[in-house]
Amino acid sequence: MQGFVYQSAPSRVVFGAGVLAQLPDEVMRLGARRALVLTTPERRGLGERVARLLGERAAGVYAQAVMHVPIDVARAAREEATRLGADCYVAVGGGSTIGLGKAIALESAQPIIAVPTTYAGSEVTPIYGLTEGRLKKTGRDARVLPRTVLYDPELTLTLPVDISAASGMNAMAHAVEALYAQDANPVISLMAEESIRALAQALPDVVRHPDNITARGQALYGAWLAGVCLGHVGMALHHKICHTLGGTFNLPHAQAHAVMLPHTAHYNHAAAPLALQRVARALGGEQASDAGPLLHRLNQTLGIPAGLSAIGMPEAGLEEAATLACANPYDNPAPVERAPILALLERAWRGEAPA
Numbered sequence: 001m002q003g004f005v006y007q008s009a010p011s012r013v014v015f016g017a018g019v020l021a022q023l024p025d026e027v028m029r030l031g032a033r034r035a036l037v038l039t040t041p042e043r044r045g046l047g048e049r050v051a052r053l054l055g056e057r058a059a060g061v062y063a064q065a066v067m068h069v070p071i072d073v074a075r076a077a078r079e080e081a082t083r084l085g086a087d088c089y090v091a092v093g094g095g096s097t098i099g100l101g102k103a104i105a106l107e108s109a110q111p112i113i114a115v116p117t118t119y120a121g122s123e124v125t126p127i128y129g130l131t132e133g134r135l136k137k138t139g140r141d142a143r144v145l146p147r148t149v150l151y152d153p154e155l156t157l158t159l160p161v162d163i164s165a166a167s168g169m170n171a172m173a174h175a176v177e178a179l180y181a182q183d184a185n186p187v188i189s190l191m192a193e194e195s196i197r198a199l200a201q202a203l204p205d206v207v208r209h210p211d212n213i214t215a216r217g218q219a220l221y222g223a224w225l226a227g228v229c230l231g232h233v234g235m236a237l238h239h240k241i242c243h244t245l246g247g248t249f250n251l252p253h254a255q256a257h258a259v260m261l262p263h264t265a266h267y268n269h270a271a272a273p274l275a276l277q278r279v280a281r282a283l284g285g286e287q288a289s290d291a292g293p294l295l296h297r298l299n300q301t302l303g304i305p306a307g308l309s310a311i312g313m314p315e316a317g318l319e320e321a322a323t324l325a326c327a328n329p330y331d332n333p334a335p336v337e338r339a340p341i342l343a344l345l346e347r348a349w350r351g352e353a354p355a
C-alpha cells in the first residue's frame with residue numbers, strides 16, 4: 001500500500017429525523033448565548049421557526065443569503081451580526097446559507113452550527129468562497145468549519161425534486177473527485193465509494209417519492225460522506241470548471257455540477273483507471289470507462305437538464321470558460337489542455353453523452 005496522510009476535521013455530527021429539536025441543547029453545548037439564524041429569503045419561514053425553537057438564545061433571523069456569497073452580502077451580514085451582539089451562527093439552509101455563515105466566521109472566529117437542507121456538503125468543510133465582481137475566490141480556514149452539524153432529513157422534504165436531484169449529483173461530484181485526488185487516502189476513498197453508492201440508490205427514489213423519509217435520509221447520509229470527502233482531499237478539473245461556470249457565468253451551482261460530472265469523470269477515466277473503476281462499481285458497472293456513461297444515464301433518470309445550454313450558459317462563453325478552466329488548473333489525473341477542455345464543454349453544452 002502507498003503511504004498517505006489522513007487528518008480528520010473535528011465536527012460533531014448529529015443525524016436523524018427530528019434532530020432539529022436538539023438545536024437549543026447544541027447551542028448551549030458550545031457555551032453560546034445569542035445565536036443569529038441565517039437563511040435565504042425564500043426560507044425565512046424556516047429561519048423564524050428555528051429562532052422560536054431557540055427562544056431567548058436567538059439573536060435574530062438574517063435571511064439574506066444568496067448563491068456564491070457576494071462580498072457585499074458578507075459585509076452586510078457581518079455588520080448585522082455585530083449590531084445584534086451575536087456570538088454564534090445557526091446556518092439553516094443549503095451551501096449558500098452555510099457559505100454566508102463561513103464568511104462571518106472567517107472574521108469573527110465565532111462558532112457555526114450548520115443545519116443543512118440540501119446535499120451540497122459545505123457544512124463539513126473548512127472551505128469558504130467569496131465572489132467579488134465576476135470572480136469567485138475560495139480558501140481554506142479552520143475557523144469556518146462548523147463545530148456542529150444537525151442532519152435532519154425531515155428538513156429536506158420540502159427541497160423541490162429538481163433541486164434535490166441536482167444537489168445530490170453535486171454531492172456525488174465531491175465523492176468522484178476524492179477517489180482520484182492527488183492526496184487521496186484509503187479512509188476517504190471508502191467514504192467516497194459508499195457515498196456514490198448511497199446517492200445512486202437514494203436519488204431515483206427521492207425523485208419518484210419526494211416525501212419518502214427513508215430515501216431522504218439515505219441521500220443525506222450520502223451527502224454527508226461526500227462533504228467529508230470534499231473537506232479532506234483536494235478537488236480536480238471538475239470542481240475547477242464548475243467554479244468557473246458559477247463564479248463567472250452565474251450558472252446555478254448544483255445543476256452545473258450535475259451536468260458536467262459525466263463529462264469530467266469520462267475525461268479522467270484513462271488517467272485514473274482504478275478510481276473510475278470504483279466509481280463505476282458503485283454505480284453498478286465494471287470498468288473505468290463505464291463511469292461517465294453511467295453518470296450520464298443517472299442524470300437522465302433524475303431528470304437533470306440535458307446540457308449547459310439548458311441552464312443558462314451562453315454558447316459565446318464557452319471559449320472564455322475553457323481559458324479560465326485551464327488557468328491555474330487544479331491537480332488532475334489527465335492533462336488539462338485547452339482544446340480537449342473546450343471540446344468537453346461544447347459536448348456538455350449540447351447535452352451529449354460523454355465521449
Ligand SMILES: NC(=O)c1ccc[n+]([C@@H]2O[C@H](COP(=O)([O-])OP(=O)(O)OC[C@H]3O[C@@H](n4cnc5c(N)ncnc54)[C@H](O)[C@@H]3O)[C@@H](O)[C@H]2O)c1
Nearest residue numbers: 040068094095096117118120122125127155158159253254
Ligand atoms: N464551501 C464548500 O465547501 C461548499 C460546498 C458545496 C457548495 N458550496 C457553495 O454552496 C452554494 C450552493 O449551495 P446549494 O446547492 O446547497 O444551494 P442553495 O443553498 O443556494 O439553495 C438553493 C435553493 O434552494 C432553497 N432551499 C434550500 N433548502 C431547501 C429546502 N429544504 N426546501 C426548499 N428550498 C430549499 C434555497 O432557499 C435556495 O433558493 C454555492 O455557492 C457553492 O459554491 C460550498
